[in-house]
Amino acid sequence: MELSKRISALKPSPTVALNGKAKELARAGHKVFNFAVGEPDFTTHPEIIDVAVQALKEGKTKYGPAGGSPQLKDAIIEKLKRDNKLSFKPEQIVVGMGAKEILFHLFLATLNEGDEVLIPAPYWVSYTAQVLAAGATPVIIPMPEDHQAPRLTPEMIAAHVSPKTKALILTSPNNPAGYVIKKDELLAIGEYLKDKPWWLVSDEIYEYMSFAEPHHSIGALVPELHDRYIIVNGLSKGFAMTGWRVGYMAGPEPVAKLVKTLQTQSSTCLPPFIELASVEALKRGANLMADKMDLLKGRKNLAQELINSMEDVSMVPPEGAFYIFIDVRDALDKAPGYENHNSFKFSEYLLDTHHVAMVPGEAFGVPGFLRLSYATSDEELKEGLSRLAQALKDVKNG
Ligand SMILES: Cc1ncc(COP(=O)(O)O)c(C=O)c1O
Structure with a gap:
């Protein structure tokens, strides 16, 4: 067999x-x-745990809506407005079992056989595996020799572009390298991407751990990218909620629609008591x-x-x-x-x-x-x- x-x-x-x-x-x-x-x-913060426990006691133990409850989507929209200066509608948001699952579905939803995805090294281990599983090819942008140099420049990206390029992944703050792409670097990358017909997958899951300068979302700095910018985030890192498995994406509606279709055919929904605790965490934000x-x-x-x-x-x-x-x-x-x-x-x-x-x-x-x-x-x-x-x-x- x-x-x-x-x-x-x-x-x-x-x-x-x-x-x-x-x-x-x-x-x-x-x-x-x-x-x-x-x-x-x-x-996880005890007050977030309390919300989940209370919800369990109240019987919030049934299936929820696929792709996220309206209440959780609203909390995400508010958070993206408050922290990231980004504006989205509920139809542009999809919630799933951690950013890992959301990314997997995002690659399945946006890539076809033979497409190339630009991934700057060093990269989070699952990007390459997930891109390959989606039938596409990861193209690695090598790490600059000089540690002090900018982490990613338009020139570094341009050197690896081909007619098959379909997407670029940005991870800032970065896992594994711990660097933060600075505001002026993001502006330069954004300017370069304006006329590129690629998806820009921006994994911002470590945003609350930006120690060098406040976190910036490239989609807010360069609004012209709105039709290709997909922000991926989750509650695992910033709220110490790894085991709760809460991730989400916000991006163009046709992408969100397909990712949601995949959610309906896989994990379906988050447990409702986890969704309620997540709403509370997102409302409290970085201060918590x-x-x-x-x-x-x-x-x-x-x-x-x-x-x-x-x-x-x-x-x-x-x-x-x-x-x-x-x-x-x-x-x-x-x-x-x-x-x-x-x-x-x-x-x-x-x-x-x-x-x-x-x-x-x-x-x-x-x-x-x-x-x-x-x-x-x-x-x-x-x-x-x-x-x-x-x-x-x-x-x-x-
Ligand atoms: C860069 C990056 N993105 C996404 C994830 C996935 O996080 P989760 O599935 O816990 O939301 C991780 C987890 O290690 C990560 O480091």
């Missing part, structure tokens, strides 16, 4: 696999420093989590300081999300057996021998890097990063 060639070619998410291995070690009784997780280490965001910023500064003190190590300037993309290429150049900046092999050594989990750059299309998630305690950061420094010394000494 034959399986799907397209799906058989996909690899399972490497971050999920690494987390599994770290958890196995922990189950075996080892103290593991896990910096591989892509979620805040704090729990402001103290947690300050905490994350403090940890970023601590991790940055510790990494700066390491030999042969540098990093992409961390400006947002809760990741630091650590450049270990110089260190691996001096390590026998780690040719071609094999950070995958090094991450295995780091976990097996020093019990520190970090996702290798290969997972995001850039060997020679490690992604540190600093959504963890100061103590863990201090000990874990001191173990990283030791592991790098070990491999340099062969």
